[in-house]
């Protein structure tokens with residue numbers, strides 16, 4: 001099976017280390033619909049930010065992005081239009097959720113020191129490189145095994161299970 | 173090179189002779205725990221096939237009894253699922269109700285040497301039973317339930333050797349706050365706990381440590397097996413066989429540190445973060461609080477209720493403080509009733525709620541308004557965790573929380589007179 005390996009270009013938004021899932025998707029919104037959940041992303045630490053971003057923008061962050069809970073916070077970042085996440089490191093549980101909800105994400109040690117907010121970035125899932133188009137600097141991210149990239153890029157694990165006849169759309 | 177305990181568990185369950193950090197392993201899932209947050213329409217799908225219904229546990233815990241229409245719907249979806257696939261281990265609202273991680277301990281669902289997954293981040297709690305237990309996402313759980321397997325990336329392991337004894341009122345909550353303060357996060361890494369202090373630590377006390385390891389961003393947190401743990405698990409699972417996994421003597425650790433329990437004093441994490449963010453309770457004395465909470469999967473055990481009742485017995489909660497106490501399971505609640513703890517806690521002025529996650533996750537039963545300050549013996553104090561983003565949450569042990577509720581401001585429990 002050949003796999004599509006996306007290359008993304010977008011404007012960078014910077015976030016510090018240890019961004020937690022309660023900030024991305026507050027607990028009070030856990031039982032909201034996917035649409036409603038989009039409205040509260042980063043409401044505590046960056047109120048109004050979701051109105052500033054454009055489709056395909058890129059988040060560059062410090063260590064341990066997505067620490068905290070198992071809530072579908074990666075899906076919310078995908079739904080608000082973030083093209084991908086590149087962080088010095090990504091929390092293990094959050095990375096699982098990136099794979100499983102189909103949100104493109106890469107770990108790239110040192111990336112947070114290489115970008116300023118507003119820079120343009122190019123992120124390649126072909127060779128796992130990150131380029132700062134303002135400074136020309138190129139970094140290499142940790143490669144993602146094909147099996148996980150396939151799921152991440154195919155919209156997550158649910159379409160896979162559906163294709164195998166194991167689940168269907170929710171019917172309550 | 174030898175393997176750590178978690179590496180041996182992952183090797184065994186992926187049918188390999190050995191694994192090493194960096195490997196991606198596909199493992200058989202021994203226990204899959206579903207809970208109410210999995211069941212909301214945005215997360216749930218119609219499940220057509222369950223690989224091993226006898227390996228599935230269904231728990232309603234975050235919002236029980238149903239607090240709104242959405243939780244009621246989630247619960248009825250869960251009831252239908254349980255009926256459709258004949259799931260026997262089902263914890264509905266009632267006598268067997270409780271927080272999933274607490275029920276795993278109460279019922280001995282986590283067998284040493286096996287893999288346990290649940291869509292909640294504090295699932296690492298069950299690592300106390302030498303189990304490869306970790307929180308996953310909702311889609312992960314649909315995968316585990318339908319296919320009977322899951323994947324993990326093997327991380328490096330940090331080993332902590334616990335030595336000497338705690339001196340009460342210092343507790344294992346203070347131990348984990350100390351580790352978070354000194355060593356910071358353990359992202360991408362596993363933690364293994366062991367050492368000569370183990371025999372003097374109850375299973376409840378140990379479980380606070382593995383549960384709170386979620387706050388260290390650890391992948392897996394496991395205890396080395398010892399007779400106390402093995403006896404506990406065998407008592408809950410008579411006749412059931414399992415193979416606990418000991419670390420090899422030449423196991424390859426990322427680092428190895430000794431934690432001297434005798435040197436641990438009551439600590440308090442300041443609002444918004446647990447990592448590198450605690451101070452001795454004594455230094456924060458005088459910080460006024462509006463609410464105090466004792467409960468959660470980390471500190472809703474019978475031991476914790478005993479500590480609260482000792483501290484509160486014959487004393488009263490400060491007039492301007494709401495003290496909310498939420499047992500980890502209805503079974504713990506009943507035991508605490510019989511032991512007389514609940515009466516003392518209530519006589520002091522606390523509100524005791526039914527077993528649920530409740531205020532811990534900011535879901536119900538004690539949400540904070542803007543500008544309020546809470547001290548909590550739960551798991552997490554992220555900004556907005558327990559209510560309005562402009563509320564502040566300090567975190568400490570049940571003893572420190574109870575002492576603070578009495579005084580109306582943060583208090584070192586050693587300063588409440590005998």
Ligand code: SF4
Pocket residue numbers: 234271272292294467468469470528529530532533550551
């Ligand atoms: S008690 Fe708190 S930390 Fe534990 S499972 Fe419930 S919400 Fe999560």
